[in-house]
Structure formats: C-alpha cells, structure tokens
C-alpha cells in the first residue's frame with residue numbers, strides 16, 4: 233500500500249464501505265446457519281454460501297469467464313433451493329412477516345411435544361404392543377415438520393389425538409393401516425401406513441426391513457426419532473440419527489424420549505427466547521465454529537507433515 237493511497241479519503245471511504253459490506257454478508261450468513269437446525273439443510277446452505285464466496289472472489293480477481301459460470305450456478309442453485317426448501321422458506325417468511333424474529337432462533341431448539349402426556353401415551357402403547365408381540369413403527373417429529381418427500385409413501389392422513397388405544401388399534405395385524413409407520417406430529421397422529429426409506433446399513437442379521445426403515449428415516453432427517461417394536465421378539469428399539477438403541481425397556485424408552493424433549497417448547501406457553509439466551513447461543517456457536525476451524529487446520533498441517 234503506498235502512502236499516497238492510504239491518505240486518500242475516497243480510497244479510505246470505499247475500503248470502509250467494502251469492509252462493512254463484507255462484514256454484513258458474513259453476519260447474515262452466520263445468522264442463517266445459526267437458525268437452521270436441520271443437518272441436511274445446513275449442508276445445502278453451507279454449499280450455497282461457498283459458491284457465493286467463490287463468485288465474489290472470481291469477480292474481485294477479475295476472472296470474467298469463471299465469474300459468469302459461477303454466477304449462473306449461484307442463480308440456478310438459488311432457484312433449486314427455493315423449490316427444495318419451500319416449506320422452510322414459507323415458515324421463515326411468515327415468521328419474518330409477523331415480526332417473530334426471535335422465534336426464528338427458537339425453531340431449532342424444539343423437542344418432542346410433551347403436552348397432554350403424549351410421551352406417556354406412546355410409551356404405554358409401545359409397552360403393550362411389545363408384550364403382545366405386535367410389530368410397530370412410530371416416527372415422532374421433533375420441531376418442524378418432516379418434508380413428505382423424505383417418505384417413500386406418505387400414507388393415510390389421520391390428524392387424530394395421540395392415545396394408547398389408537399396406537400394399539402392401528403398396529404393390529406388385521407387393520408388396513410397396520411403396515412408401515414405411524415407419524416406423530418405436534419401431539420397428533422398425523423398419518424398411518426407411512427412407508428419409509430430403508431437404510432443401506434444392516435444393524436444385525438436378525439433385524440429386517442422394519443428396523444432398517446427406522447434407521448433410514450432418522451439417517452435422512454435429523455429432526456425425528458423412530459420407535460420400533462419387533463413382531464418376532466417384542467423387543468423395543470429407538471432409532472435416532474441412523475443409530476438403533478436396543479433392546480430397551482419401556483422405562484428406558486420413556487427416559488430417552490423425555491431426554492429428547494427437554495428442550496420441548498410449545499410456542500404458545502413458553503416465553504420467546506430472551507436476548508441474553510440468544511447472545512449465549514451465538515457465543516457458543518461461534519466457539520464451536522472457531523474450534524472446528526482450528527481442528528481442521530491442525531489436522532491439515534499434520535497430513536502435510
């Protein structure tokens with residue numbers, strides 16, 4: 233940098249504006265990453281941010297052809313993401329329109345709905361299904377709804393209150409809806425007969441497609457857990473993030489579901505997230521981001537050596 237350039241007020245002003253501009257872009261990107269809790273969505277948004285950064289760098293370096301190619305890719309990706317994430321976008325815009333900015337941060341901390349003793353009803357039903365060796369598969373959404381496209385077949389819509397009796401009835405082998413999974417969304421039985429994607433992995437040779445279906449959906453969607461009752465052995469399992477936790481007693485299942493719901497929040501009953509909590513959350517995310525970057529850098533330097 234020449235001394236003449238550093239004293240030029242116009243150059244200083246443009247440098248300041250550019251720095252603020254870049255800072256704001258990073259702040260917006262960072263806030264978006266904090267808001268998104270879902271793993272797959274997070275990867276997609278991270279990929280998009282990397283593409284945008286590459287486009288900005290190619291423009292800054294005056295690489296015209298690369299800039300045109302990357303710019304078209306960014307536009308195409310933005311359209312594709314708007315289609316893929318349409319329900320998330322809708323919720324985001326609705327909350328923004330209602331001025332519920334702080335609720336956006338609260339979205340990813342929701343757990344299994346505890347209201348009306350839903351967990352008790354589910355655990356009671358599972359216990360009896362297990363004792364009677366009636367096979368069952370129950371997906372419980374955590375927080376925002378699962379995209380129906382994550383299911384192989386979305387099943388039959390029910391929208392009924394969760395009760396021990398209803399769950400037991402659905403899984404009786406003579407009923408029309410016993411095949412497939414029951415979907416529990418916001419304390420309601422949203423659907424039955426849902427066919428789930430199978431996991432590529434095989435947990436054990438004794439476990440068939442019901443267990444692989446539970447692993448498959450929780451591998452794809454982080455915001456759900458899946459309970460399996462084996463028809464053959466009556467054993468109870470809980471799939472979470474593609475991992476089967478089994479065999480479980482009904483009290484252990486209750487404990488695990490309650491642990492997953494410790495952050496549960498009914499938007500109407502819980503106060504909105506406070507500024508202090510928000511600051512703490514952003515601080516924690518920043519720390520984990522910095523530690524990830526440093527871990528990545530140290531492992532990269534180790535590989536070089």
Ligand SMILES: Nc1ncnc2c1ncn2[C@@H]1O[C@H](COP(=O)(O)OP(=O)(O)OP(=O)(O)O)[C@@H](O)[C@H]1O
Nearest residue numbers: 367411412427428439440441442443445462463464
């Ligand atoms: N992809 C799927 N989505 C939802 N439900 C499924 C899926 N695949 C199988 N099921 C359910 O599992 C039942 C078959 O279970 P299968 O015997 O293959 O599994 P399993 O893991 O060995 O369980 P079990 O111990 O109960 O026999 C089917 O009748 C169906 O109700």
